[in-house]
Amino acid sequence: MSSRSSDSAKAAKADAAAAAKVARDDAGHDPMRPSDHVDGTPQTEAAGGPRLGPVGWLRFAWRQLTSMRTAIVLLLMLALAAVPGSLVPQRSSDPNGVIAVRDANPDLVWLYDALQLHDVYTSPWFSAITILLLVSLVGCVIPRMRHHWAAMRARPPKTPARLSRLVGFQTVPGDASDVDRAEGVLRRLGYRTERYGDSVSAERGYLRETGNLIFHASIVVIVVAIVAGSGFGFQSQRLVVEGEGFSLSGASLDTLNTGQWVSADDLPGFGIHLDELDVVYETENVDAIGQPLDFTAFVQVTEDGDTHPGQIRINEPLRVQGSDLYLISNGYAPQITVTNADGTVVFDEIVPFLAQDNEMTSLGVIKLPDGLAEQVGLQGFFYPSAAQLDTGAYASYYPDLLNPLLSLQVYTGDLGLDDGVPQSVYQLDTEDMEQVAGRDSAEPALLIGPGETVDLPDGLGTISFEGIRRYAVIDVHRDVTQGWVLGGAIALVAGLLASLLIPRRRLWVKATEQGLELAGLARGEDPRLEGAVDDLARRLRGDDADDLPPKHRWGRATEPGRAADDDPK
Amino acid sequence: MPDVSWDSYSLLAVYSSMAVYAIAFIAFAFDVARRRDPAEVRERELVAAGGGTTTTATETPTRGPRRNLAKVGFALTVLAWVLHVAGTVMRGIAAGRVPWANMYEFALTSIAIIVGIFVFAQLWRDLRFLGVYITGLATVFLGVATVNFYVSPTPLPPALQSYWLVIHVFVAALGTGFFALGSGLSILQLIRSRASGLAYVDRLPGASALEDLSYRVSVMGFIFWTFTLIAGAVWAEHAWGRYWGWDTKEVWTFVIWVVYAGYIHARATRGWRGTRSAWLQLIGFAAILFNFTIVNVYFKGLHTYSGLPE
Numbered sequence: 001m002s003s004r005s006s007d008s009a010k011a012a013k014a015d016a017a018a019a020a021k022v023a024r025d026d027a028g029h030d031p032m033r034p035s036d037h038v039d040g041t042p043q044t045e046a047a048g049g050p051r052l053g054p055v056g057w058l059r060f061a062w063r064q065l066t067s068m069r070t071a072i073v074l075l076l077m078l079a080l081a082a083v084p085g086s087l088v089p090q091r092s093s094d095p096n097g098v099i100a101v102r103d104a105n106p107d108l109v110w111l112y113d114a115l116q117l118h119d120v121y122t123s124p125w126f127s128a129i130t131i132l133l134l135v136s137l138v139g140c141v142i143p144r145m146r147h148h149w150a151a152m153r154a155r156p157p158k159t160p161a162r163l164s165r166l167v168g169f170q171t172v173p174g175d176a177s178d179v180d181r182a183e184g185v186l187r188r189l190g191y192r193t194e195r196y197g198d199s200v201s202a203e204r205g206y207l208r209e210t211g212n213l214i215f216h217a218s219i220v221v222i223v224v225a226i227v228a229g230s231g232f233g234f235q236s237q238r239l240v241v242e243g244e245g246f247s248l249s250g251a252s253l254d255t256l257n258t259g260q261w262v263s264a265d266d267l268p269g270f271g272i273h274l275d276e277l278d279v280v281y282e283t284e285n286v287d288a289i290g291q292p293l294d295f296t297a298f299v300q301v302t303e304d305g306d307t308h309p310g311q312i313r314i315n316e317p318l319r320v321q322g323s324d325l326y327l328i329s330n331g332y333a334p335q336i337t338v339t340n341a342d343g344t345v346v347f348d349e350i351v352p353f354l355a356q357d358n359e360m361t362s363l364g365v366i367k368l369p370d371g372l373a374e375q376v377g378l379q380g381f382f383y384p385s386a387a388q389l390d391t392g393a394y395a396s397y398y399p400d401l402l403n404p405l406l407s408l409q410v411y412t413g414d415l416g417l418d419d420g421v422p423q424s425v426y427q428l429d430t431e432d433m434e435q436v437a438g439r440d441s442a443e444p445a446l447l448i449g450p451g452e453t454v455d456l457p458d459g460l461g462t463i464s465f466e467g468i469r470r471y472a473v474i475d476v477h478r479d480v481t482q483g484w485v486l487g488g489a490i491a492l493v494a495g496l497l498a499s500l501l502i503p504r505r506r507l508w509v510k511a512t513e514q515g516l517e518l519a520g521l522a523r524g525e526d527p528r529l530e531g532a533v534d535d536l537a538r539r540l541r542g543d544d545a546d547d548l549p550p551k552h553r554w555g556r557a558t559e560p561g562r563a564a565d566d567d568p569k
Numbered sequence: 570m571p572d573v574s575w576d577s578y579s580l581l582a583v584y585s586s587m588a589v590y591a592i593a594f595i596a597f598a599f600d601v602a603r604r605r606d607p608a609e610v611r612e613r614e615l616v617a618a619g620g621g622t623t624t625t626a627t628e629t630p631t632r633g634p635r636r637n638l639a640k641v642g643f644a645l646t647v648l649a650w651v652l653h654v655a656g657t658v659m660r661g662i663a664a665g666r667v668p669w670a671n672m673y674e675f676a677l678t679s680i681a682i683i684v685g686i687f688v689f690a691q692l693w694r695d696l697r698f699l700g701v702y703i704t705g706l707a708t709v710f711l712g713v714a715t716v717n718f719y720v721s722p723t724p725l726p727p728a729l730q731s732y733w734l735v736i737h738v739f740v741a742a743l744g745t746g747f748f749a750l751g752s753g754l755s756i757l758q759l760i761r762s763r764a765s766g767l768a769y770v771d772r773l774p775g776a777s778a779l780e781d782l783s784y785r786v787s788v789m790g791f792i793f794w795t796f797t798l799i800a801g802a803v804w805a806e807h808a809w810g811r812y813w814g815w816d817t818k819e820v821w822t823f824v825i826w827v828v829y830a831g832y833i834h835a836r837a838t839r840g841w842r843g844t845r846s847a848w849l850q851l852i853g854f855a856a857i858l859f860n861f862t863i864v865n866v867y868f869k870g871l872h873t874y875s876g877l878p879e
């Protein structure tokens with residue numbers, strides 16, 4: 001080991017070894033840290049030996065799983081695994097995007113499905129990483145909690161034999177009779193102290209570890225609460241036109257997703273009636289004319305036979321019986337009637353059109369399977385403020401109703417409703433149909449203003465645009481564990497702050513012939529340790545009244561040293 | 570109400586600050602490129618011969634007349650920053666609200682915070698050796714922001730009309746500022762642990778001192794980022810009816826958070842401290858830049874508030 005070296009070098013080495021031993025005894029052997037933590041106890045190599053039985057292997061595997069190294073790798077894997085979900089549209093957040101991507105890349109559909117790229121965050125591979133991380137976390141934190149519980153009630157450790165190689169070592173005048181005074185000063189500074197002969201050993205910052213454990217435990221609480229919440233909650237949506245309403249039952253909702261442990265019968269029994277959807281648009285700022293400024297849905301809530309008014313605004317959901325109601329989107333719904341050649345009304349409905357752009361150019365479909373000479377489908381646009389372009393086509397130039405106009409293409413043939421395949425009411429399957437009015441036919445598209453009636457082609461009948469209403473898509477859902485998630489998040493931040501900002505350190509004062517020796521030892525990051533020792537020295541010398549704040553230490557040029565065995569390389 | 574003249578004053582101030590940042594950058598760059606002067610070499614040799622125990626970790630950046638260029642650079646940086654902040658405040662006046670509601674404004678504010686943290690960090694440590702990085706970053710990003718992201722002030726869409734805009738976005742900018750400073754320190758750490766011979770590099774604090782500094786700054790960033798994540802979830806719950814929906818922006822905020830959690834662990838793990846953890850901090854910061862530029866402009870999601878035409 002040791003090469004031929006000078007005596008002084010030998011002495012230095014011996015010193016360093018002693019310091020390393022002190023550091024390991026007091027900080028190195030930190031039972032609260034996994035073995036590969038920089039302050040942890042390095043694992044002896046025996047672990048991988050051939051003599052391991054099954055139990056030994058299990059223990060070995062468990063130790064690997066709960067090591068810091070594994071935690072890092074799993075964290076990085078989690079980060080990486082989350083990325084594809086932002087590149088490929090997800091069913092949960094962007095179902096239309098999913099359809100579009102699949103239509104555009106038919107050759108890749110199998111790959112998307114094989115890798116579950118449209119459901120990344122519920123896929124087995126994403127869940128596997130999360131679960132491994134949680135197991136690792138729990139396996140890491142529980143033993144640390146046990147140790148910390150013991151450490152909090154233990155006394156500060158014995159004073160090391162040599163303080164001279166520890167951080168901030170210095171000697172101030174004094175003798176054994178001053179040790180009492182030193183202990184008092186340390187206590188006033190918030191240290192827990194213990195006397196060992198002519199020395200006092202002090203430790204502070206237990207809250208740092210407490211904070212760290214709370215932080216990690218909160219992660220578990222949050223994840224468990226999220227999982228439980230999805231099982232006990234429900235989520236539903238309903239498109240509702242002004243003047244209409246719906247009740248919270250499966251039959252009356254457009255979509256309903258209930259958690260594993262909830263059935264449709266458990267839905268709260270209230271009803272919502274939309275009186276009016278009020279939309280305010282910007283009218284003055286030339287750069288933002290027509291930008292929506294405010295949406296307010298004025299509703300009537302019916303519960304337990306009683307009706308009362310309510311309001312839903314963006315950022316201000318309405319809470320009814322523990323469920324929250326949100327405005328998700330809005331649009332226009334023209335009221336349309338169709339009369340057949342005999343003058344009989346065969347269709348009289350308010351038809352929601354879906355907005356396609358910021359000016360609320362809206363796309364809609366009307367299906368007329370019965371009552372006319374043949375099946376008829378209409379598809380086209382509603383322009384709230386129509387203007388004709390140079391090309392002859394129309395466009396909307398403003399989202400409010402300044403010049404409403406309907407432009408419809410007409411198809412005849414088979415609507416395909418009898419195939420048994422469910423169809424979207426917003427899509428017209430024109431495969432088995434022929435266009436009889438519109439761009440691809442001899443007749444122009446039907447142009448109808450409010451209150452107007454026009455003839456359908458081929459003497460099929462007439463169509464009227466009776467009026468226009470707004471609709472709102474309202475989301476109703478209940479998340480019973482939301483409060484737990486929030487509580488977990490608050491605990492997480494509190495734990496994080498304690499864990500990253502409270503220094504944990506030990507200080508020693510020892511009476512020797514030279515005077516009072518002082519030194520400190522950091523446990524974890526502690527950039528101000530040296531300052532703390534200096535501060536203590538000043539207080540003990542008495543040239544600094546106890547209640548004066550420590551000397552301003554900004555702009556220190558030198559770095560306080562770290563514990564001796566802490567070489568980064 | 571938007572006020573056009575305030576916006577043009579704002580732009581004027583922003584352009585001027587950009588010019589001054591550029592000059593500050595040049596001053597810092599000359600400081601970096603300057604060769605070691607003979608007095609310094611002698612001083613170093615003496616230290617090496619006499620001390621022997623001096624570790625790089627306790628070296629200090631040399632002060633004195635030799636640092637004049639850095640001083641000039643720093644003074645110019647402060648001047649540019651004052652102009653920049655004035656421009657940002659005037660933009661807020663022009664829009665009649667906080668100046669961070671679209672990409673251009675967020676860029677203005679967060680770059681001001683990055684530089685502000687660098688300037689005020691000076692009270693804590695002499696970090697002028699980072700000047701070349703910070704002023705370079707500020708010049709380039711302000712340039713990109715004014716040329717590519719500029720939109721005239723518009724009122725807030727309903728989803729953004731919330732006090733959470735004030736909190737969530739500002740804290741995100743603060744977090745970004747600390748991470749940015751940390752990234753500069755980590756880059757220098759990597760350079761320091763590899764290269765030497767360049768006067769500038771040899772004048773830097775030691776690699777492990779740089780690592781400690783970077784860690785402390787990044788940890789502040791992490792605290793703010795954690796808060797951003799949570800505040801964002803609370804706001805999403807109010808505005809969209811769910812606190813978490815794996816929207817693209819949420820995904821990236823989460824990815825950044827997890828990478829930095831990995832970084833913090835790496836710092837505390839034998840075998841990961843040092844070069845590897847520095848790389849993790851840089852990966853985290855790269856993800857932040859990616860989130861702000863590419864994700865904002867090209868990815869589809871609910872957070873499409875760049876204000877840019879599609």
Ligand code: HEM
Nearest residue numbers: 034066067068071133136137140212215499524830833837
């Ligand atoms: C979901 C996964 C995890 C996340 C997000 C996470 C996050 C963090 C963060 C942010 C810190 C720094 C703040 C603090 O000290 O409280 C930290 C520290 C720490 N974590 Fe984790 N952690 C995770 C899992 C784990 C696991 C599995 C282990 C055990 C192997 C672990 C062990 C530690 C230790 C020992 C520290 C203290 C580091 C130090 O001394 O500076 N963590 N963790």
